[in-house]
Amino acid sequence: xxxxxxxxxxxxxxxxxxxxxxxxxxxxxxxxxxxxxxxxxxxxxxxxxxxxxxxxxxxxxxxxxxxxxxxxxxxxxxxxxxxxxxxxxxxxxxxxxxxxxxxxxxxxxxxxxxxxxxxxxxxxxxxx
Amino acid sequence: xxxxxxxxxxxxxxxxxxxxxxxxxxxxxxxxxxxxxxxxxxxxxxxxxxxxxxxxxxxxxxxxxxxxxxxxxxxxxxxxxxxxxxxxxxxxxxxxxxxxxxxxxxxxxxxxxxxxxxxxxxxxxxxx
Amino acid sequence: xxxxxxxxxxxxxxxxxxxxxxxxxxxxxxxxxxxxxxxxxxxxxxxxxxxxxxxxxxxxxxxxxxxxxxxxxxxxxxxxxxxxxxxxxxxxxxxxxxxxxxxxxxxxxxxxxxxxxxxxxxxxxxxx
Amino acid sequence: xxxxxxxxxxxxxxxxxxxxxxxxxxxxxxxxxxxxxxxxxxxxxxxxxxxxxxxxxxxxxxxxxxxxxxxxxxxxxxxxxxxxxxxxxxxxxxxxxxxxxxxxxxxxxxxxxxxxxxxxxxxxxxxx
Amino acid sequence: xxxxxxxxxxxxxxxxxxxxxxxxxxxxxxxxxxxxxxxxxxxxxxxxxxxxxxxxxxxxxxxxxxxxxxxxxxxxxxxxxxxxxxxxxxxxxxxxxxxxxxxxxxxxxxxxxxxxxxxxxxxxxxxx
Amino acid sequence: xxxxxxxxxxxxxxxxxxxxxxxxxxxxxxxxxxxxxxxxxxxxxxxxxxxxxxxxxxxxxxxxxxxxxxxxxxxxxxxxxxxxxxxxxxxxxxxxxxxxxxxxxxxxxxxxxxxxxxxxxxxxxxxx
Numbered sequence: 056x057x058x059x060x061x062x063x064x065x066x067x068x069x070x071x072x073x074x075x076x077x078x079x080x081x082x083x084x085x086x087x088x089x090x091x092x093x094x095x096x097x098x099x100x101x102x103x104x105x106x107x108x109x110x111x112x113x114x115x116x117x118x119x120x121x122x123x124x125x126x127x128x129x130x131x132x133x134x135x136x137x138x139x140x141x142x143x144x145x146x147x148x149x150x151x152x153x154x155x156x157x158x159x160x161x162x163x164x165x166x167x168x169x170x171x172x173x174x175x176x177x178x179x180x181x182x183x
Numbered sequence: 184x185x186x187x188x189x190x191x192x193x194x195x196x197x198x199x200x201x202x203x204x205x206x207x208x209x210x211x212x213x214x215x216x217x218x219x220x221x222x223x224x225x226x227x228x229x230x231x232x233x234x235x236x237x238x239x240x241x242x243x244x245x246x247x248x249x250x251x252x253x254x255x256x257x258x259x260x261x262x263x264x265x266x267x268x269x270x271x272x273x274x275x276x277x278x279x280x281x282x283x284x285x286x287x288x289x290x291x292x293x294x295x296x297x298x299x300x301x302x303x304x305x306x307x308x309x310x311x
Numbered sequence: 312x313x314x315x316x317x318x319x320x321x322x323x324x325x326x327x328x329x330x331x332x333x334x335x336x337x338x339x340x341x342x343x344x345x346x347x348x349x350x351x352x353x354x355x356x357x358x359x360x361x362x363x364x365x366x367x368x369x370x371x372x373x374x375x376x377x378x379x380x381x382x383x384x385x386x387x388x389x390x391x392x393x394x395x396x397x398x399x400x401x402x403x404x405x406x407x408x409x410x411x412x413x414x415x416x417x418x419x420x421x422x423x424x425x426x427x428x429x430x431x432x433x434x435x436x437x438x439x
Numbered sequence: 440x441x442x443x444x445x446x447x448x449x450x451x452x453x454x455x456x457x458x459x460x461x462x463x464x465x466x467x468x469x470x471x472x473x474x475x476x477x478x479x480x481x482x483x484x485x486x487x488x489x490x491x492x493x494x495x496x497x498x499x500x501x502x503x504x505x506x507x508x509x510x511x512x513x514x515x516x517x518x519x520x521x522x523x524x525x526x527x528x529x530x531x532x533x534x535x536x537x538x539x540x541x542x543x544x545x546x547x548x549x550x551x552x553x554x555x556x557x558x559x560x561x562x563x564x565x566x567x
Numbered sequence: 568x569x570x571x572x573x574x575x576x577x578x579x580x581x582x583x584x585x586x587x588x589x590x591x592x593x594x595x596x597x598x599x600x601x602x603x604x605x606x607x608x609x610x611x612x613x614x615x616x617x618x619x620x621x622x623x624x625x626x627x628x629x630x631x632x633x634x635x636x637x638x639x640x641x642x643x644x645x646x647x648x649x650x651x652x653x654x655x656x657x658x659x660x661x662x663x664x665x666x667x668x669x670x671x672x673x674x675x676x677x678x679x680x681x682x683x684x685x686x687x688x689x690x691x692x693x694x695x
Numbered sequence: 696x697x698x699x700x701x702x703x704x705x706x707x708x709x710x711x712x713x714x715x716x717x718x719x720x721x722x723x724x725x726x727x728x729x730x731x732x733x734x735x736x737x738x739x740x741x742x743x744x745x746x747x748x749x750x751x752x753x754x755x756x757x758x759x760x761x762x763x764x765x766x767x768x769x770x771x772x773x774x775x776x777x778x779x780x781x782x783x784x785x786x787x788x789x790x791x792x793x794x795x796x797x798x799x800x801x802x803x804x805x806x807x808x809x810x811x812x813x814x815x816x817x818x819x820x821x822x823x
Contacts, residue, residue, distance in 0.1 A: 082679065085686065123636065152342060174279075225354045280726060283729070371498050417635065469814065512808075616792075630758035631759075670759055
C-alpha cells in the first residue's frame with residue numbers, strides 16, 4: 056500500500072464516496088489493477104494536485120463527461136461527487152447547460168436527465 | 184439590434200475580445216447569421232446567465248473543447264478568454280491536465296500545445 | 312412569451328410533436344431554461360430558417376445524431392419527426408445507412424435499431 | 440475490373456470529381472486496396488443506391504463530416520461534391536449551420552471555414 | 568449469392584458466431600442490405616484480408632469499439648468474437664485496459680463492464 | 696527519480712524513441728508534470744504490463760488513435776513506435792485499414808496519410 060494509493064483512496068472517498076467505492080469493488084474479479092489505477096493515478100496523482108480546488112475540478116469533470124457522451128454511469132457518480140464537494144444543484148445544472156454551445160443539445164440533455172435522476176434519488180430540489 | 188444581441192456583444196468582447204471579434208468578422212461573407220447566433224445565443228443567452236461566474240464558465244469551456252478534439256482554433260480563443268476573465272496560466276494548464284483521466288493524453292497534449300503557443304504569443308511564463 | 316418562443320413552439324410541435332413536448336416537460340423541474348433554449352434557439356431560430364425544407368433538415372439531423380453516438384433518445388424523437396414532416400420509412404433507413412462509410416457500422420446499427428423500435432411502435436412496415 | 444468497381448468509379452467521378460480521384464491516387468503506393476474499397480463500397484454500393492438522390496445524400500454526408508470533427512480534408516472534397524451534384528452554396532452553408540443545435544458551434548465553425556476556403560477557390564459568392 | 572458474400576458469411580460465423588448471426592437476422596425486416604454489407608464488406612472484404620491474423624484483428628476491433636463509446640452492443644459481440652478466435656479473457660481485459668492513456672477511464676470502464684457481463688454469461692473467470 | 700519513472704522512461708525510449716523524448720521536452724516549460732505522467736503512468740504502468748507484447752499493444756494504440764480522430768501528432772509518433780517494436784509497414788497499414796468498418800473511411804484515410812508521410816520520412820516502401 057504505497058503513498059499514492061493511500062492519498063488516492065482518501066481523495067476518492069472524499070470526492071466520489073460510495074459511488075467510487077462501488078466502481079473499485081466491481082472491478083475486483085475482472086480488472087483489479089484498473090481499479091488501482093483509478094485510485095493511484097486519477098485520484099492519487101491528478102485529483103490531489105493544487106492550483107484548482109475540488110469544486111473547480113468537478114466543473115471540469117462534469118464538462119468532460121457531458122461532452123464525451125455515453126458516460127452516463129460516470130456522470131451519475133460525478134454529479135454525486137459534485138454535491139459531495141460543495142457544488143449546489145443549481146451550479147451542477149448550470150455547468151452542464153453551459154456546454155450547449157460547444158457540445159450541442161443532445162449530450163447536454165442526456166447529462167441533465169442523469170442529474171434529474173440523481174437529484175430525485177437524493178431528494179434534492181433544484182432552486183429555480 | 185435587439186437586447187440579446189447587445190448583451191451578447193458586450194459579453195463576447197469581455198470574454199473572447201479580439202479573438203471573438205475575428206470569428207464574427209470571418210463569417211460576414213459566408214454565414215453572418217451564424218455569427219449572430221454566436222453573439223445572441225452563446226454569449227447573450229448562455230454566457231450571460233448567473234449561478235457560475237466567468238472564471239467557472241471558462242473552466243467548463245476549456246474542458247469541453249479539450250475533450251471534443253479537433254477544436255484547436257476555438258481552444259486558442261478560449262485560452263485567451265480564460266486569461267481575459269482572470270484565470271492564471273497555471274489554472275488554465277491545470278484545468279486541461281485535469282482532463283487526462285477522462286479524455287486521455289492525446290487530446291490533453293493537443294490542448295496543452297495550443298496553450299503553449301498562446302502563452303508564447305502573449306509572452307507569458309507559466310509559474311512551475 | 313416572445314416571438315422566437317412562439318415561432319419555436321409552433322415549429323417544435325410540427326416537427327417533433329409529442330416527443331418534443333415530452334422533452335420540454337421533463338425539464339420543467341430541473342432546467343426549464345434549457346427547454347426554453349430548445350424552443351427558442353433550436354426551433355425558433357434554426358428550424359425556422361429557409362433555404363432547406365423540413366425534410367432536408369431532418370436528413371441533416373438524422374445524420375448528426377447517428378454520427379454522434381449515444382443519442383438514442385434524441386434519435387427516437389427525430390425518427391418520429393422525420394415521419395411527421397413526410398420522409399418515408401425507407402428514406403429514413405436510407406439516410407442512416409448512407410452514414411456507414413463516414414461513421415462506421417456500429418453507430419449506424421445503433422440508429423437502425425432505434426428506427427426499428429420506432430416503426431414497430433407506430434406499426435409501420437418498411438417497404439423493402 | 441468488376442461491375443461494382445466500374446459503377447463506383449463512375450459515381451465517384453460524378454460526385455467527388457477531381458477531389459475523389461486525388462484521394463485514390465494518393466493511396467496508390469501505400470494502400471491501394473483502401474482506394475478500391477472507397478470506389479467499390481462507398482460509391483459502388485452505398486452512393487449507387489436509390490431512395491435518396493445525390494443532393495439528399497450530400498446533405499447527409501455534410502452533416503456526418505461536420506459532426507465527426509477532424510475531417511476537414513474530406514469536408515473540402517464533399518463541399519465540392521455538393522456543388523457538383525447541384526446543391527447551391529447557400530444550401531451547403533445552411534446544412535452545416537443546421538448542425539449547431541446537435542453538434543455545437545466549434546465543429547460547425549470549422550466546417551464553415553472549410554466551405555469559405557472552397558468557395559473562394561472556386562470564386563463562388565454565397566447569396567446572403 | 569456471390570463469392571464475397573459466401574466468404575464473408577463463413578468468416579462472420581467463425582469470428583462473431585451466434586452474435587453476428589443475430590445482428591443479420593435483426594436487420595431482415597428493416598434494412599437487410601445493411602446486413603448484406605456487414606457480411607460482404609466488413610467480413611468478406613476486410614476480415615478476410617491477410618497481413619494480420621484474427622487475434623490481431625480482434626485487438627484492433629476491441630480498441631476501436633472501446634474508444635468510440637456508446638457501442639456496448641457491438642462490444643459484447645466482439646468480446647465473444649475475441650474468445651472465439653482464441654484471445655484469452657486476460658488478453659481481452661488487457662487490450663481494453665491498454666486504451667486508458669488514449670481513451671480515458673470512462674470508456675475503458677464501460678468496456679470492462681461489458682466484458683465482465685460477457686464472461687459471467689459464459690461462466691469464464693479471468694486469471695488474475 | 697522513482698522506480699515507475701525509471702521503468703517508464705526506459706519503456707518510452709524503447710517504444711516511442713526520439714518522438715516520445717520530443718513530447719516530454721516540449722512540455723518542460725509549460726506542464727512538466729504532464730510529461731512525468733506520460734512516463735510514469737502511460738509507460739511505467741500501462742506499457743510495462745504483461746499479457747500483451749509490444750507489437751500487440753501497438754495494434755491497440757494505432758486503433759485507438761485512428762478512431763479518436765484529431766490525433767495526427769500522436770499517430771505519427773506511434774506509427775514510428777510500431778516500426779520500432781517490430782511491426783512491418785504492411786501490418787501498420789493493415790491495422791489502420793481494419794478500422795474502416797468501425798470508424799469509417801475519413802478517420803482511416805487521415806491515419807493512412809500520416810503513415811504515408813512517416814514512411815516517406817524514413818524512406819520505407821510498403822510491400823504491396
